[in-house]
Amino acid sequence: MNKNATLETQVHAPLAARMRPATLDDFIGQQHLLAKGKSLRAAIDQGVPHSLVFWGPPGVGKTTLAKIIASSAHCHFIELSAVMAGVKEIRAAVAEAEDVKLTRNLNTVVFIDEIHRFSKSQQDSLLAPIENGTIILFGATTENPSFELNNALLSRLRVYVLRSLDAEALTNLLKQALHDPQRGLGQRQLSVDDDTLQLIAKAADGDARRCLNILQIAADLAETVDGRETVNPEVINEVLQGHANRFDKGGDIFYDQISALHKSVRGTDPDAALYWFARMLDGGCDPLYIARRVIRMASEDIGNADPRGLELALNAAHAYERLGSPEGELSLAQAVVYLACAPKSNAVYVAYKAAMNDARNSGSLEVPVHLRNAPTKLMKELGHGAEYRYAHDEANAYAAGENYFPEPLKGRHYYFPVERGLEAKIKEKLNFLRKQ
Known part of the structure; x- marks a missing residue:
């Protein structure tokens, strides 16, 4: 493809793709990982990348950072999507990495987007090439790796948590896009005031990709004011109709x-x-x-x-x-x-768990004879229910000293009411009865 065709393709690419930073100096946010002295920054500066997974919400730079690290370390870069790739594609990437190592003496970074979508067998197919150094694996996920990646793979990766971008970082990104004549919208000389930029940054909800997409759509809807294309809050509100905050059902x-x-x-x-x-x-x-x-x-x-x-x-x-x-x-x-x-008590919740623990772990303890049902003559002859004390016939409708547990659990207490709300009264009553 010639240079003019490449430029034409870039012009028609989404603004978010055109504005993707190529170096750490242009990268916005994630200073908790990339500031001087941080371990990831040190690995980048030394040119010794290691297998890792970036975990964070959409649009915070996971893919971009992976490409920057691979480029700075002069690694061959292979990008796969877990949505489209399977074991066959992984094997092809490994074979390509082996060939690149042999012919060009370069290490290969295999970047897998949405790696949480890989099945166990697909994840297992990555273990050997990581272990023997054939590939350096970079994964990206919006889901918790400890739930989505198996232990064998996770033990070979270092997890880095990327955070949502704040409004200031997004506003700076918007200004770059507005003034950059090569990658951004600088040639159009759009008029956008600071209040409108802040409105876009707020609506982007920490997502750089969404931020630039909103700006691009708004630029296409810009109104001409005094002979100049202008993006005002009314245009942004039109773009944002139906906008919802980030929410991943089940994630x-x-x-x-x-x-x-x-x-x-x-x-x-x-x-x-x-x-x-x-x-x-x-x-x-x-x-x-x-x-x-x-x-x-x-x-x-x-x-x-x-x-x-x-x-x-x-x-x-x-x-x-x-x-x-x-x-x-x-x-x-x-x-x-x-x-x-309302007044708070988890006494029932704690009591239920304790009782369930005994029920599961104490075996099939027999019901005490005096509590057993006696619907037949034989059962009565066997003494079922013979010594049962009918609580309503006792003082305060309470059979003091009666045992309702299996013998090995006699005297167990699970329920301890708190001194709040109605339970304070319940506690007082139980204490009174237990003293009888």
Whole structure:
């Protein structure tokens, strides 16, 4: 391909592709990894790359950084996508790496985007070429590597966590794109004020690719004001119609957000709980999923300190089923706030786990004879239920000293009510009865 054709292709490439940095000096963000003295920066400066995986959200530079590291170390670079590649493609890459080593004496970096999508067998096929030095593996993933990569592969890689870009970094990126006449939009002399740039940066939600895509679309919709193409907030708002915050159903962000909601309720912070509730709704989470989790919170973290919490959570779920969105979401918000403000107790949750542990690990202990059912004459003759004390016939409807456990577990206690809400009264009652 001739030089003019290459330039023509570059002009028509997406702005995000044209603005991809080629050196560390142009790379934006990730200073927690790339600042002087950091281990990754040292490896780059010394030209000795190692097998690694970049874990982070979309648009933070995982692919770009992989290419920069390979280039700075003068490595041959092979790029694969786990969506399209399989064992056959991996073998071809390994064969290419062997040939490059033999003919050109170069190391090869094999970069695999979305490596979390590889199956166990595909991951296993990478082990030997990494181990014998045929390839240096760079992986990129938006999912937690400890869940998505098998231990054998993970033990051969170093994990680096990349972070979302802040608004200042994204604003600087936008300014570069606006003023660069070769790779960016500099030749068009677009007029974009600082407020509009900040609006784009905020909407990009930490994603450089999304940031540049928004700018490119907005530039195509620019209005002519006083003879100059102008991108104003009205244009940006038009571009952003239907925009939603980052939310990956079933992925790390999804579970991190529901975890934040649950912990905010547990921590008695109704404001933070409402925020995470709203974040999940805004990201497209099924409100009925949230409703189910709220019901769980009512039992796990409020319990008998305020039994009305469970009732309200169930009613909120039923209200949402009746009303749908958006009306029914208010009922869920009501339940979230109530549970966040309610007295907290996990005593039932702890007691249940302790009882389940005994049930699983103590074997098939027999029911004490006095507690057994006696529907037949034979069972009565065998003494089933003979010494049972009917609680309603006892003082305070309590058979003091009666044992309801299998003999080996006699005297076990699982439930320890807290000194909050209704459980304080329950604790007082149980203490009184146990002294009888």
